[in-house]
Amino acid sequence: MRDEPTAEAESPLRPYDEMLTPDSQVRPHYAALDARLATLSPAELAERQRTQERFFLLQGITFTVYGAESSTERIIPSDILPRIIPSAEWARIEAGLKQRLQALNTFLADIYSEQQILMDGVVPRELVLQAPSYRREMQNLYVPHKAYANVCGSDLIRQPSGEFAVLEDNLRVPSGVSYMLANREASRRVFPGTFRGAGVRSIDRYPDLLLSTLKSMAADWRPNPQVVVLTPGVYNSAYYEHAYLARLMGAPLVEGRDLVVHDNMVYMRTTTGLRRIDVIYRRVDDDFIDPLTFRRDSSLGAAGLFNAYRAGNVVICNAPGTGVADDKAVYAYVPEIIRYYLGEEPILPNIETFLCREPAQLSHVLANLDKLVVKAVGASGGYGMLVGPHATRAQRAEFADALTANPENYIAQPTIQLSTAPCLIDGEVEPRHVDLRPFILCGEKIVVTPGALTRVALKKGSLVVNSSQGGGSKDTWVLSDGKGDRG
Amino acid sequence: MMLARVADSLYWIGRYVERAEHMCRLSDVMLNATLDRSEAATQVARIALAAVGDPDLAKAHNPYDAAQALALDREDDGSIYSSIARARENARQVRDQITTETWERLNLIYLRMSGPEAAKAFADGSQLFLHDTIADLHLFKGAGDATMSHGEGWSFLLLGVYLERAQLIGSLLEVAFGEGRKRRPISDHFALTSVLRMGCALEPYLRVYTAEMQRRYILKFLMLDEDFPRSIRFCTQEIETHLTAITRHAGISGPAGPDRIAGRLRARLQYADMAELEAQGATAFLKTVLEECSTIHRALYDAFVAYPLEDRLPA
Numbered sequence: 001m002r003d004e005p006t007a008e009a010e011s012p013l014r015p016y017d018e019m020l021t022p023d024s025q026v027r028p029h030y031a032a033l034d035a036r037l038a039t040l041s042p043a044e045l046a047e048r049q050r051t052q053e054r055f056f057l058l059q060g061i062t063f064t065v066y067g068a069e070s071s072t073e074r075i076i077p078s079d080i081l082p083r084i085i086p087s088a089e090w091a092r093i094e095a096g097l098k099q100r101l102q103a104l105n106t107f108l109a110d111i112y113s114e115q116q117i118l119m120d121g122v123v124p125r126e127l128v129l130q131a132p133s134y135r136r137e138m139q140n141l142y143v144p145h146k147a148y149a150n151v152c153g154s155d156l157i158r159q160p161s162g163e164f165a166v167l168e169d170n171l172r173v174p175s176g177v178s179y180m181l182a183n184r185e186a187s188r189r190v191f192p193g194t195f196r197g198a199g200v201r202s203i204d205r206y207p208d209l210l211l212s213t214l215k216s217m218a219a220d221w222r223p224n225p226q227v228v229v230l231t232p233g234v235y236n237s238a239y240y241e242h243a244y245l246a247r248l249m250g251a252p253l254v255e256g257r258d259l260v261v262h263d264n265m266v267y268m269r270t271t272t273g274l275r276r277i278d279v280i281y282r283r284v285d286d287d288f289i290d291p292l293t294f295r296r297d298s299s300l301g302a303a304g305l306f307n308a309y310r311a312g313n314v315v316i317c318n319a320p321g322t323g324v325a326d327d328k329a330v331y332a333y334v335p336e337i338i339r340y341y342l343g344e345e346p347i348l349p350n351i352e353t354f355l356c357r358e359p360a361q362l363s364h365v366l367a368n369l370d371k372l373v374v375k376a377v378g379a380s381g382g383y384g385m386l387v388g389p390h391a392t393r394a395q396r397a398e399f400a401d402a403l404t405a406n407p408e409n410y411i412a413q414p415t416i417q418l419s420t421a422p423c424l425i426d427g428e429v430e431p432r433h434v435d436l437r438p439f440i441l442c443g444e445k446i447v448v449t450p451g452a453l454t455r456v457a458l459k460k461g462s463l464v465v466n467s468s469q470g471g472g473s474k475d476t477w478v479l480s481d482g483k484g485d486r487g
Numbered sequence: 488m489m490l491a492r493v494a495d496s497l498y499w500i501g502r503y504v505e506r507a508e509h510m511c512r513l514s515d516v517m518l519n520a521t522l523d524r525s526e527a528a529t530q531v532a533r534i535a536l537a538a539v540g541d542p543d544l545a546k547a548h549n550p551y552d553a554a555q556a557l558a559l560d561r562e563d564d565g566s567i568y569s570s571i572a573r574a575r576e577n578a579r580q581v582r583d584q585i586t587t588e589t590w591e592r593l594n595l596i597y598l599r600m601s602g603p604e605a606a607k608a609f610a611d612g613s614q615l616f617l618h619d620t621i622a623d624l625h626l627f628k629g630a631g632d633a634t635m636s637h638g639e640g641w642s643f644l645l646l647g648v649y650l651e652r653a654q655l656i657g658s659l660l661e662v663a664f665g666e667g668r669k670r671r672p673i674s675d676h677f678a679l680t681s682v683l684r685m686g687c688a689l690e691p692y693l694r695v696y697t698a699e700m701q702r703r704y705i706l707k708f709l710m711l712d713e714d715f716p717r718s719i720r721f722c723t724q725e726i727e728t729h730l731t732a733i734t735r736h737a738g739i740s741g742p743a744g745p746d747r748i749a750g751r752l753r754a755r756l757q758y759a760d761m762a763e764l765e766a767q768g769a770t771a772f773l774k775t776v777l778e779e780c781s782t783i784h785r786a787l788y789d790a791f792v793a794y795p796l797e798d799r800l801p802a
Contacts, residue, residue, distance in 0.1 A: 059587070060579065060594050234580045243582035253583045258490050262800055269491045271639065271791040272737040273799040 013160035016419035017431060018083060029086045029479060030422075036194045037081075042427035045080070049424055052080050052186045061182050063237045063467070077472030078183055080190045083421045083434060083454040084198070084477045093156065093164055094448045096348030097440050101152050103338040104169060104325045105442060108148040110341075112138045112321065122340050123333045127357075127408075131330070131377075133172075133323030135286065137293055141310055144217050147442045148319040151210070151281075153177070153453075156348070156436040158419035165349045167416070167435065169326040169334070171318060173283050177439050178241035179473050180453040181206060187475035199480040203451035207248035209441055210281075214249075216443035217315040218278045225278035227251045228268065230259075232284050232300045242283050251281070261304030264311040279315045280305075286320045294320075328377045328411050329355060352414055356407040365412040366403060369396045372412040374403070389415055418463055423456055423474070433457040435465050436476065450478040491792045493584055494643045496577040498787075500585075501647025503574035504593075508624045509655045510567045513539055514554040515617040516684045521550045523677065530673065531681040537662040538655075538685065539565060555609060558617065559600070567620070568600050586634040592627035596620060639736055642729040646787070649729070650780055653722035656686055656709055657777045660719075664706055665770040676700050683709075691715050706769060707761050719776060720756040726783065727753045737791065745786035752779045 019030040026034045062073040110117050111128055118125040153174030155167045184203055188195050218225035231242035233255050246253035260267045267274035288298040293306035308314045332353040335346045354361040369388050376384030386399045403410050420431035438452040454476045455465035465471040513535040520531040532547035546553040560566040575597040578590060609616045635641050663682045679700040683689040686709050696704045712718040730746040764772050
């Protein structure tokens, strides 16, 4: 975050190419894949792509598109060409993610108890306390290991300089990890030889690590805690993932209607009667957890669940109220938050962010609307957003009015050039823009799985990687020590 | 221990899969009969339609259209498509409880039946289509048998299969051999063979009773045979076995527990005497069997799925 907005214009820097150097040489960690690709005809590549799509369809890794007449199930496009990250680069990402999550969890523990950071004026008090994602109910509630966000899926991007930066911290109910695992299963089949030779680090232990993270949240009062996954149900677009994780952890997949709260204890209805639950890995948003505490019209959670949580008889993961730490306005303060709690410089930088609530920054944003991306603080998923360079004059004028009327509602960022990676498009290898979503687990300790979901903007030139808007994904190979590092 | 909702879904997967398989077989026999333009063919089609519960027996004059609707009609809850779609929807809801191998088989059948090519595949070779569907349903059961743990969940799935099967075979026999209907009794060799085919019983029957087609033997075989997996007696043996296993596991048993009702039904079939049964009339006997099956279904729900919470809260 900066006090004085800089006037530097966004130079039309070339996006970083994951495979090729600026003088079109293949980077060393991509050499083996490049050599393999040279031996395959477009027809053979297309055939492998079809095999992969069939694998996803058979596994039922689909999302449902509800139409007027009938609903159809579609697969999320999965590109067969892996994105490769050398070990030294990964080491830096891993250290940066750990540092960041540690600071954010400390921040959550602080604002839900002493609020020291607000008293010291490092983060504006009203910014936190007035955020819709701030949960008053969480105040002074004991959270084991101060691990509020147990599962985090941060969105990283690689800037034209080659440096990775954090675009967003997802601390609520991040999804996508099943695609990371399914992409891996698929790409191992598509390029077995290349995979074997590359020294790719394994991600298979993710479900196991997730389970031990969840168990560690109740370990000090239950020797062998009963863990369940709470899903909104089969019509949720991420249902496949909920079932997948439950299956691989060996934990029951429960819905709200399976739960019963009695005397501040949570039970599930089983064939042999009621069985006590200790840890709930919930894939239901805060608002829907408990109609008595949050939204009254919700039937996705269980009445009385939050009181059982307050009483310390059950652990909800992620804790309610974590959203305040991935709020778009709080985001701008994360580097300061890291310095404040850890006394360290952030390893992974933020994207330059202008807070419209600061008058000086607002005037800079208004003067540069044609170059900036403006985002509403409370919205997500691409809603309430203005992409300056692609907007019409009328749209910009409309946003300028909204900004002036309600500045604290908006932030702005430069248009970011995502890096590109080779993708298979109609049998040809072409560059497409990608981001990177690694998954971090935090219970008794913090663990980063050496892999990630690489999301792809499949439309040529597009920067939108969301699956709802024509995005796809691909496997991400993190290479083991000494493999693929430069020199 | 498993979630009550999950047990319920597994049970219904079993029921729908069994129903789909049976419907495929009825359609197949019906289509096969059309190759033979005799009066018996119409009679066979009528039996098949009555056995699937279709009140409009006039359709028997156009068996191909009837079979196609039975297979693919999405609006009809009783079609093969609907049964497969529901089995698969239930499987999706308990995707964490069934192995990938088992899921893949069922999903494959669903994708084929729901895909745009389904109608064409049926038109190009309806019997082949039905034959493949039956074979895939067998693969589904085989994959489940070979890869799933044979614990509580598996018992619930098989309970669904055998309860459904007992009821389907019971209805088929009632339609084919019941008294008090306006139709004259089936005696034609072709029609009798067709009934055995509908119960997938022709070859096993021949090994026991040779090619002598007698209504009485067929009734006895499909009702009381100890070893044939589609006889009602065999089904009740399996129902009792799985209910006993589940009940023991749950530690609940009472005078009206589902396992006792199942045991009583099994004993009734085990010690049934054909002469006595004929004196009483097959219809009355089959009616009792079907009623007992419904009672078991309800008792199962009361004991394991929809039990009142007050009884189970910790003191």
